[in-house]
Amino acid sequence: MHFPVNIPLGKSYIPVHFICETLAYFVGYRYYAYLRRHSHDAISSENRLLIFIGAALGALIGSHLIGVFENPLLLPHFNLMYLMGNKTIVGGMLGGLIGVELTKKLIGVTVSSGDMMVYPLILAMIIGRTGCFLAGLEDGTYGIASNLPWAIDFGDGVRRHPTNLYEIVFWLLLWVSLKVVEKKHQFTDGSKFKIFLSSYLLFRFMVEFIKPDYFFSFGLSVIQLVCIAGILYYYKVFLYPTKLITQHA
Numbered sequence: 001m002h003f004p005v006n007i008p009l010g011k012s013y014i015p016v017h018f019i020c021e022t023l024a025y026f027v028g029y030r031y032y033a034y035l036r037r038h039s040h041d042a043i044s045s046e047n048r049l050l051i052f053i054g055a056a057l058g059a060l061i062g063s064h065l066i067g068v069f070e071n072p073l074l075l076p077h078f079n080l081m082y083l084m085g086n087k088t089i090v091g092g093m094l095g096g097l098i099g100v101e102l103t104k105k106l107i108g109v110t111v112s113s114g115d116m117m118v119y120p121l122i123l124a125m126i127i128g129r130t131g132c133f134l135a136g137l138e139d140g141t142y143g144i145a146s147n148l149p150w151a152i153d154f155g156d157g158v159r160r161h162p163t164n165l166y167e168i169v170f171w172l173l174l175w176v177s178l179k180v181v182e183k184k185h186q187f188t189d190g191s192k193f194k195i196f197l198s199s200y201l202l203f204r205f206m207v208e209f210i211k212p213d214y215f216f217s218f219g220l221s222v223i224q225l226v227c228i229a230g231i232l233y234y235y236k237v238f239l240y241p242t243k244l245i246t247q248h249a
Helices: 016-037 045-069 072-077 080-085 089-107 115-134 163-184 191-210 222-233 235-239
Strands: 006-009 012-015
Touching: 006 016, 012 016, 016 115, 045 089, 045 222, 089 191, 089 222, 115 163, 115 191, 163 191, 191 222, 191 235, 222 235
Parallel strands: none
Antiparallel strands: 006 012
């Protein structure tokens, strides 16, 4: 396979990465709309819209902010183009979380707003990461050099960890695991989203060790420090996992 994968269009071309990213938003939202139509939602449509706006703004700010600090050595070259050209999913997720929580406090919503978004987000992430894989070196989501049998040459002659494919596998396993648990148990309000985000933060913390990131002298990257902050926020998920499930008398 030749990377990056593009679709010819006359004398130009359309990057498959762009197509996958667009599909991720569209398909993810359509799946969410389907789930909402076929289940009870304690949050009104008006409040849902406000929460979406809060999530979008928070994700936009968080994604670019963490993306800018991802490589401190480039900060002296900071400008608007550098700001808009750097983004990260971890920052987007945590920024979106902050945006949602602030919005909910302002409008007085106390029930979980994230549980219904878990499976649509997983689906969107799978589609999006497929685009990242097909973008090859251009996307910057590849891993360090590796001699493992499944290592992939993304176009520069170096066989690397396909960390974007690792993430797709992670999302598929998480999806199946949640479905299996739901067949036997009922999650408490908000627990499914807590599992979704905390498990991803833990996964990203681990996988960053095999990515060509900037690491501080103490051995961690900016992304890993942000992951640790998110994991600490969700510490109860790891310490009290039984509280994630409804206990029947």
